[in-house]
Amino acid sequence: MGGNGKRKSLHVRQGDTVEIVAGNARGARGRVLRTMPDDNKVVVEGINMVWKHLQRTRQNPRGGRMQVEAPIDASNVMLICANRQCEKNDRPVRTRNEVSPEGTKRRVCVKCGVPVPRVE
């Protein structure tokens, strides 16, 4: 892997609401909790839950287990267009990056060109 310091990025960011477009959870929606650009994976709230076993510790002598989200492939999630005029409104859409007149980068729906709202 190249060590040139160039940061990889995914088409989704932490805080985005995405729809799952492939796999078991297809059609479900959730908020992106974490992105893992190096692995091309994302963690989406409530999606791909797995049991995690907790180690016994002094604080937790009985151990136990809890459900946590496991990462899924970033290519399995898509952003949703919020533009009511868009033919893809409220459906998963492909996005592209563009630079706004203010000089900031933003992601726009490829169908209607309207920026996808960024929720922090």
Ligand SMILES: [Zn+2]
């Ligand atoms: Zn759109």
